[in-house]
Amino acid sequence: MIELLAKAFIKNRDNSADPAVRSAYGTLCSVAAIVMNVLLFAAKFIIGKAAASVAITADAVNNLTDAGSSVLVLMGFRLSNKKPDPDHPFGHGRIEYVAGLVVAGLILMTGASLLTDSV
Secondary structure, three states: OHHHHHHHHOOOOOOOOOHHHHHHHHHHHHHHHHHHHHHHHHHHHHHHHHOOOHHHHHHHHHHHHHHHHHHHHHHHHHHHOOOOEOOEOOOOOOHHHHHHHHHHHHHHHHHHHHHHHHO
């Protein structure tokens, strides 16, 4: 699916060494993930409430948090493309790594919470 979307939205999509192309792929994948997770959230939430199922409703909330993680990744890609300035003479490229670290931290916190609840 991403290949099809890349053909439609990314110029020079085969030149992955180009930072602009790499950023375009990151943006495309993040936006696709946000849209799909929000749609999954809506469907699962409606079904979970209609069936009075806590498990399905909880899974819907999980999809919503996944969409939030994708928003963080999207922000990381957008901020990393900023041009160098006097405070950051080498650019802002490392923001991608910080965004990834934040998402990893959120996943670890969620896993730890689920582990403690299970015990």
